[in-house]
Amino acid sequence: MLNITKTSFKLIIFVFGFFGITESTFSQQRNSWKWGGSMDPLQQKFRVSHYHLDLEILPESQEISGSTTLSVHYLEEMDTLRLDLVSDYNVSEVLGDGYSFSFLHQDDLLDIDLAGQRPDKVTVYYHGKTPIASNPPWLGGFTWEKDSQDNHWMGLSSQNEGGKIFMPCLDHPKNKPDEGVSLSITAPASYTVAANGRLKTMDGDSEKKTFHWESNYPIMNYNINFTMGKFHLEKGVFLGISGEEIPLLAYVLEENKDKAPLLLEVLRKSTETHEHLFGAFPFPKDKIAVVETPYLGMEHQTINAYGNNFQFVRMGEVWYDWLLHHELGHEWFGNKVSVSDWADYWIHEGITSYGDWLFYLKHDGEEAYHEIVANAKKRIKNELPVVSPPESHSDIAYHSDVYTKGAFIMHSLRFMVGDDAFFPMLKAIAKQDAYTYANQASTADLIDYLSKDSDLDIKEFLTWYLYREDLPKVSINKKKKNVFLISLPEISFDLPVEVQTDKGIENMVLSSTPTEVLSTTGVEVDPLGWYLLDK
Ligand SMILES: [Zn+2]
Numbered sequence: 001m002l003n004i005t006k007t008s009f010k011l012i013i014f015v016f017g018f019f020g021i022t023e024s025t026f027s028q029q030r031n032s033w034k035w036g037g038s039m040d041p042l043q044q045k046f047r048v049s050h051y052h053l054d055l056e057i058l059p060e061s062q063e064i065s066g067s068t069t070l071s072v073h074y075l076e077e078m079d080t081l082r083l084d085l086v087s088d089y090n091v092s093e094v095l096g097d098g099y100s101f102s103f104l105h106q107d108d109l110l111d112i113d114l115a116g117q118r119p120d121k122v123t124v125y126y127h128g129k130t131p132i133a134s135n136p137p138w139l140g141g142f143t144w145e146k147d148s149q150d151n152h153w154m155g156l157s158s159q160n161e162g163g164k165i166f167m168p169c170l171d172h173p174k175n176k177p178d179e180g181v182s183l184s185i186t187a188p189a190s191y192t193v194a195a196n197g198r199l200k201t202m203d204g205d206s207e208k209k210t211f212h213w214e215s216n217y218p219i220m221n222y223n224i225n226f227t228m229g230k231f232h233l234e235k236g237v238f239l240g241i242s243g244e245e246i247p248l249l250a251y252v253l254e255e256n257k258d259k260a261p262l263l264l265e266v267l268r269k270s271t272e273t274h275e276h277l278f279g280a281f282p283f284p285k286d287k288i289a290v291v292e293t294p295y296l297g298m299e300h301q302t303i304n305a306y307g308n309n310f311q312f313v314r315m316g317e318v319w320y321d322w323l324l325h326h327e328l329g330h331e332w333f334g335n336k337v338s339v340s341d342w343a344d345y346w347i348h349e350g351i352t353s354y355g356d357w358l359f360y361l362k363h364d365g366e367e368a369y370h371e372i373v374a375n376a377k378k379r380i381k382n383e384l385p386v387v388s389p390p391e392s393h394s395d396i397a398y399h400s401d402v403y404t405k406g407a408f409i410m411h412s413l414r415f416m417v418g419d420d421a422f423f424p425m426l427k428a429i430a431k432q433d434a435y436t437y438a439n440q441a442s443t444a445d446l447i448d449y450l451s452k453d454s455d456l457d458i459k460e461f462l463t464w465y466l467y468r469e470d471l472p473k474v475s476i477n478k479k480k481k482n483v484f485l486i487s488l489p490e491i492s493f494d495l496p497v498e499v500q501t502d503k504g505i506e507n508m509v510l511s512s513t514p515t516e517v518l519s520t521t522g523v524e525v526d527p528l529g530w531y532l533l534d535k
Helices: 004-019 023-027 041-045 254-278 322-329 346-364 366-377 401-417 419-429 443-451 458-467
Strands: 046-058 063-074 080-084 090-096 103-106 109-113 121-129 141-146 152-157 181-188 192-195 198-204 208-215 226-229 231-239 245-253 288-292 304-306 313-315 318-320 475-480 483-487 495-501 504-510 515-518
Touching: 041 080, 046 226, 090 103, 090 109, 181 192, 181 226, 192 208, 192 231, 226 245, 226 288, 231 254, 231 288, 245 254, 254 288, 254 318, 254 322, 254 346, 254 419, 288 322, 304 322, 313 346, 318 346, 322 346, 346 366, 346 401, 346 443, 366 401, 401 419, 401 458, 401 495, 419 443, 443 458, 483 504, 495 515, 504 515
Parallel strands: 046 181, 245 288, 288 304
Antiparallel strands: 046 063, 063 121, 080 109, 090 121, 103 109, 141 152, 152 226, 181 208, 192 226, 198 208, 231 245, 313 318, 475 483, 483 515, 495 504
């Protein structure tokens, strides 16, 4: 039997470290590397539907060199095509429809003078030393490492920086390229490059190899990714609940080849669990995959970064890796359901983190679930609303309560509506066409969806907890001997809660109107901790 106390302790240390971001962490980041916010007026005039990266990785000099081709759609009259690309790179040429365009590249912006042309495809040639990640994945960039055999090992992470650190792009979360991405990445011949989508072909000679990857699914800029290393590929097949056979792959350093079969099984079990809770795997035409990275992890679409050193723990009958499970969960919330404003970040991180807790519930039972929830509750700060002001930049919107409080709100909702309603609802969230894949999601969409068929005050409940940092106050007044008046005086909705009395745990509905409760042993509101309350 699993020693859950020991396991939880170990997990808490890791999870705390993972979410232990601070404001000073962000102050080290170059200002222009945050993204989101209000969209640049010049960038509101067009969209990008697809990126093709054709890049060579030069590990000795820590450079990349090549081109990115953007499929551009012009929404209104414009003279300047304004792209984002960090100034670390040198742009040598911009081509489109047979024209060579003049451009200005400064302050991490690439302004292309269209000179009256409207090229459907714009190719930017660039090269240079890559920006280095100072604390990946929180402060991203390129990570150049060596494995124990002195082989090169390169990782790339960009959640808080955006795509501009490796490609010219329209770097705003609103622009999720709906036709996907293709990547032709060249590396020295002995190396493998793992990237998004399916590997279509591979060519090269004794000096260099090029890996041609392609995905036609919509993808956020920060999920576009390539990782280079001397990899062993462990292969399997996953039979999804939709009946499709999906490649199940793990790229690990050759020195970790013996750990790859178990890693693949952990990946299989996490995928099964997510399908059980969140529905069918969203990208069956691509793959389910992880690649070993020289940093902890990131949810790169269909090629999740995995750097947790194979620290699997036993959970009931199965093996579990919290990092792998968390990043994989983002395939549903983050990658399929994506927000267009970082203000709504909790939809990515909160619901995914709740999926982490549900692994405990499914594989180790209710008690283990409540233990992980209670531990997480201690880390909730309640200093900032979960949902940030509209058009927030990544550095403002990304705070630890989007994870823990976002997840806790889902935990409260489970109690509020009951398991028979909650789990089918949870499974259906990521199936709604209105806000999946190319259609992006907002907090308002989620509130509408979660409250639409219920007689409960779900809308009011979610609005309080998502948009306010303070918690509803609990008022308990002793009316007379063994008679108590309980209320939540500030709220304007009804909240179903458990109350501990001398008769055990009783279910009640509390509101701003006091409820009379009889008990000879005092009363406690919400003794099992389903809600965040100011008690
Ligand atoms: Zn996450």
